[in-house]
Amino acid sequence: MSKIIEQGLKVLEVEAQAILGLRERIGADFEKVVKMVTACKGKLILTGMGKSGQIARKLASTFSSTGTPAVYLHPGESSHGDMGVIENDDLIIALSYGGEVPEFGALYKFIARKGLPLVAITGKAESSLAKSAQAVLNVHVPEEACPLGLAPTASSTATLAMGDAVAMAVMAEKGFSSEDFAIFHPGGSLGYRLLTLVKDVMHTGDALPTVKLETPIREVFSIMTHKDVRGAAGVVDEKGDLVGVITDGQIRRRLEKSNDPLTGFAKDLMTTNPRTVDANELAEKALFVMEQFQINMLFVLDKDATQARKPVGILHVQDLLRAKVR
Template identity: 45%
Template sequence: MSLNPSPLPDSDFTASGRRVLEVETRALQALHDRIGPDFAAACRLLLGCTGRVVCTGMGKSGHIATKIAATLASTGTPAFFLHPGEASHGDLGMVTDADVVLALSNSGESDEILTIVPALKRQGNPLVAMTGRPQSSLARLADVHLDVSVPAEACPLGLAPTSSTTASLALGDALAVALLEARGFTAEDFARSHPAGSLGRRLLLHIRDVMHTGEDVPVVAADVSTAAALLEMSRKRLGMTAVVDGDGKLCGVFTDGDLRRALDDEDTDLHATPISALMGRNPKTIGAEALAVEAAHLMEEHKISALVVVDDQRRVIGALNIHDLLRARVV
């Protein structure tokens, strides 16, 4: 094999890449047309599983089975990958009689998988097989067989698994999503299994987790001077202050933007003008139990950088700004 750079023009590389995608697109279309009763039967077996879905496969099929197991587990169907070679040397003990086995083999003749099938059958594990040969040994032994045969591999030699692994991966995704929908799995459920990811932070973090409370909340009475309100804003450093009435209920908000507009008016005396004359009277607010991502959406939609947090009686209980959301990595 030559290690010298190829003399081929760029157009040959792009043509090759497009050909691969065309071949694999045809493989997925063929798979789409075969989705039917067998797919539904597999879904029912997996949905009725009281244990876990044990995904197994050798070589490239093993890599696909690993990804399918991860997708199932993160979308509400407990699953894990079992290496079939290791299974016959003790790891088969990881499989309980409550589990369903999903076995991948393009040929349907992988020795390592066929070796462990009798033990699985003896234990009573339902077997779903995903192969490219409906007449193969594994297909015949399965309770449900899913045909992932493809018209052609994208590899021009017909040797490297390409279209076949793409088809298997896509069918695994189809199983996972069908089960997700059948379970009524929600975005919040997904976030609970991804607490360290950005999605988990976005979906699980509430306003109460990021807002400023107590003495850190900028609040002034409606009858104080604008100069006094500015002092409160400066101390609390949120770029705004809430303005409350005599009952402690929110009646307005004064922001950095309001200050700039006041300074543009030469007739405004900041020491003599009450804050109630300059505050915004219809401020955007949010509740403490709302998700932090909702605050980000409000700020983006209304082009503001801070929010007052109120209770059901519109009493001020907190405040936050865009920097709080950035620190929490919500945005």
């Protein structure tokens, strides 16, 4: 094994151990911080210098995208007017592994004067930062991954991991859902996938192939051929409720086995209790059902409608693929 590979593996091992070592710190202090963030009526102000500042920026973005408004405040700029971003209901989270940041001095005084809560994420439990805070998360690591033991590596990784742990715990406490997440991420493929509903891509109206129980099979064939969504027809009873479905597979089997395949009625050919999907369900869920049961289409119902079993649309797997649901 080359020295280059050895060095790469050592870095990963040291940083992995740094994160695993945090497990024993997930206790009363962690719970206190999560409750403070969850109860915050304003926004989170995350601050830090250098590498800690870069992590603070990332964490502010993570909190904001998971239901907790947050901004990054540069401690060096804070004493030049940027402290104006801090409001009375805000909570400040300061990141510094060493806990001795000269630029925090003015910020400490401002926070104390306004009586705002301060959370410290630091590797030094006896530092000025830790002593100034109402709650402390200790991210001390036994060693850095840097060969010289100088560059923040394992310590910055541990700080990021602890911040992520807080953000995810707060997210769970608030009951933040995948739908909420999608609303905050409408521009990405993930957001589009989580925002697209069945009703957004289904076929409706004249494109919906339905027949009655007593519809002659010859007419069923014609409807299945000329509708926009070919290869299937829903069978409805006298009330208009969906009671069965006919697919092109059933037709092929009838043509192969029957001496007179065009005689009879829809009720003689249909499959009862067809699988369906609700119009307000995520399109991704519909695709999952199709894949699980190896079917190409689903009739769509509206469970909130007065007539909950009446088909309101039909969805084909190609519609979902065109919509880039997967």
